[in-house]
Amino acid sequence: MDKEASKSKIIIFGGSGYLGTYMVKASIKLGHQTFVYARPITPQSSPHKIRLHNEFRSLGVTVVEGELDEHEKMVAILRRVDIVISSLPFPQVPDQIHIIEAIKVAGNIKRFLPSEFGVEEDRLSFLPPFEACLDKKRKIRRAVEAYGIPYTYVSANCFGAYFVNFLLRPHEEHEDITVYGSGEAKVPFTCEEDIAEYTIQVANDSRTCNRIVFYRMAKNVLSQIELISLWEKKTGRIFKRTHVPEEELVKLTENLPFPDNVRASLIHSIFVKGDLNYDIGENELETSRLYPDHKYTTMDQLLDIFLIDPPKPAVAAF
Secondary structure (H helix, E strand, O other), X not given: OOHHHOOOEEEEEOOOOHHHHHHHHHHHHOOOEEEEEEOOOOOOOOHHHHHHHHHHHHOOOEEEEOOOOOHHHHHHHHOOOOEEEEOOOHHHHHHHHHHHHHHHHHOOOOEEEOOOOOOOOOOOOOOHHHHHHHHHHHHHHHHHXXXXXXXXXXXXXXXXXXXXXXXXXXXXXXXXXXXXXOOOOEEXXXXXXXXXXXXXXXXXXXXXXXXXXXXXXXXXXXXXXXXXXXXXXXXXXXXXXXXXXXXXXXXXXXXXXXXXHHHHHHHHHHHHOOOXXXXXXXXXXXXXXXXXXXXXXXXXXXXXXXXXXXXOOOOOOO
């Protein structure tokens, strides 16, 4: 990482969302002047959002309340920062065009990271429901490139805590666990805190400009069966494993309404086909190689956290 770029002014869109909250706290932890652009607080705002904004301000974050279509307001705040990170949830992915247009007018942004953080959409193709969603992300990428904006695209793969909640259901009393397909497909997981800290480093690293960065740590590439076995060992329990065959998942992608059909398509790709378990070449960028000194959380360590103080389930933006 360039020493002169080690401390930047970073603005995060979607900073009060699931992954965005991690991003804000990572930016502060790593010593950057941090801004959040968020929808205004209204009488209808949740108490959680109000508390979160107050917490951000107490930590020294500059919270700017505004809408994505307030072009002049966005241009003005972007001229005060160096780096733009978007962690907007999926329904707002197309709205990032407003951020791109404001970045172009501001003219000073050194790096833009659009809301990615999941699968690498330019490398893979999926069943139609999920493919349609990813096509919206591809359009944002092409717009960034057409405007000539310096970018970094992040493929963090599967969010660790999110998928522990989804696959193992640690907050529920149950005797069974659903296994998709054979459960043997290898899947790369990244814990949310590491996604955030790696992303802040990536955003400030000259090596990652106009590149795709993959988050794939060797100890966190596990099959669903391996994850269940780890959980059984830690809890001292044996769960009944109910397998969902591939053909059933495919039918669900065809028959379920949105967004359930997208979820079924995602599960099919990741946990049945193993589409995320591809090779990363020597000339491609992977975070554990870029930042070997970063002590990332392994899935084994994350399961220990769930035993002691389990993070509550949340909606993630994929």
